[in-house]
Amino acid sequence: MQIPFRKIHEAPKPFQLEEGGVECIGTFWRSGKDKIAIEGRLKGETLFTCDRCAKSYKASIDESFSLEAVDRPVKVEESLDMVECLDGIVDFDSICRSEIASIQSEYHLCPECEERDDFEIEL
C-alpha cells in the first residue's frame, strides 16, 4: 500500500495490510506540515533466528509501534522512529517490513534454548 504524502490529511485514516504472515493494522494522519504520524500493531507469525544455536524457528509476534514519516532527509540526531519518504510517497508495505525486521533483529532464543536457560537457572 502506497499513499502520496500530499493526499494525507489531519483526520486519522485506518490501514490494514499483511506482510509475510504478519498482519499490520493501524491508523495514520498528518501531524504537521511535513510530518505523517503512523501508529500500528503487528500480529501474526514470523521466522526468527535463534541467537544461541542459529536455528530458524517460527514464533508469534504481537507488537505495537508508532513512528513519523517525513518528506525530507532525516538528520542523524533525530528520532529512530522517523522514516524518510523522499519521493513523496508513504510506503506502508516497506514500513511494516522494516518494523518486522527490527523485531526479528532483537535478541531471541528458540524454545529449546529458552528451556535450557530455565534449567540453568534452577541449578
Ligand SMILES: [Zn+2]
Ligand atoms: Zn536455539
